[in-house]
Amino acid sequence: MKNIVEINGLTKNYFNKKALNNINLNIQKGKVVGILGPNGSGKTTLIKILTGLLRETKGEILIDGHKVGVYTKSIVSYLSDKNFLYNWMAIRDAFGFFKDFYEDFDDEKFKELLDFMKLGMDMKITTLSKGMHEKLNLSLVLSRNAKLYILDEPIAGVDPVARDQILDAIINNYNRSSSMLITTHLVRDMESIFDDVVFLREGEIALMGSAEALREEKGKCIDDIYKEIFGV
């Protein structure tokens, strides 16, 4: 099977609001895919459905050939927000929590990532800045040996130096036997790491394809294509 994700006819309604409308999307194994779109385009809804936090209204979703459920949760590494971290915790406790919870958690990788991010095991969660939180979250997510990594806005709200560090961590820790799905509206900063891009507009796919092929075809970078599509 060459696709890690297969989505057919996915629709999600919130009451009478259509957040996703008949999405058809395949994500190939070994690819880093950017899901790009402005606020409200449906990125989070799509991710929540893939991670089993929300149910689709209609359509079929397969991850590694399986419907979303216990198996898919075991092979998808995703961290929705910081809710699982308690104020009394130090980073060491968050590490213990992940290690106990996920069989595929790689202790050594986590320690290397913490060093790289200049974070320490004894730092208290409550003392971390927003950027440090992002770095911790990413270190936890990337330390699992998962088949699919899902990163929701990994560089939102962090300064340019932290952004570069986060991008380096993603690039250095990604191996081609897995796949990665990254949502962002900060396209300029992230486009260099995408193999494929999907532009989401009001719950529909406005354009998708190989980043390289789209750059060639349109004669401009992905960020400029984004601006053209969304008129920003």
Ligand SMILES: Nc1ncnc2c1ncn2[C@@H]1O[C@H](COP(=O)(O)OP(=O)(O)OP(=O)(O)O)[C@@H](O)[C@H]1O
């Ligand atoms: N719980 C909800 N109830 C009703 N409408 C919702 C709900 N969650 C999202 N929506 C609507 O669905 C649409 C898609 O929202 P979604 O959060 O998926 O977008 P997004 O691309 O992730 O946006 P952002 O970049 O702001 O996070 C929006 O119009 C939003 O208002």
